[in-house]
Amino acid sequence: MDKVTMTETIIAAKLSKGLSWEQMGKDLGMSPVWLTSACLGMNSAPADKAAAISDYLGLGSEISNALAAYPTKIWDQAVPTDPLIYRLYEIVGVYGETLKEVIQEKFGDGIMSAIDFSMEVDKIEDPKGDRVLLTLNGKFLPYKSW
The missing domain is CATH 3.30.1160.10 (Cyanate lyase, C-terminal domain)
Structure with a gap:
């Protein structure tokens, strides 16, 4: 599974459970900023943290494997409009x-x-x-x- 699909799956699970990044971080004992970055594909998670995130959201090993994979940190070089x-x-x-x-x-x-x-x-x-x-x-x- 690639990081884009992983992120889409995690966000869908987060939304369906009515969770916030802050609550997830608190429940998992992780910084919500780091957790969000890992779930958005910009950082890799150690195997134990990847498994904890995946288990917490009720997702499978494909998600924990993708969370643990090293990212290629590439972003759009144009100034964003958000x-x-x-x-x-x-x-x-x-x-x-x-x-x-x-x-x-x-x-x-x-x-x-x-x-x-x-x-x-x-x-x-x-x-x-x-x-x-x-x-x-x-x-x-x-x-x-x-």
Whole structure:
């Protein structure tokens, strides 16, 4: 089974059971952000987590095998039109160079890992309108000279 079919099957099961990613993460003891990414095919799940997700949703071994398979991380290179995703592109477009400068000033020449990485999404209630708090936590990897 490919990752696209896996994702479609998982989302159909999730919807039919009336589940949220947050609830699934809590029930499975997994980060809902990581769980969602794995179920959308952008990360591989260790065999035990893949089996737990598949069992939780009442799906078979084809799903757990697909969850455990290494993904090819390819996405559309065009700027997306979905407003939420577009705004994230806009943030990187406007603040990307700034973040690079500030990170390298604090840490030196290098990058923030997206492999040794975690991310949290939180809701902050505010009388002026609720706020989205994204926390990106990546290990700093310095460039090496040889």
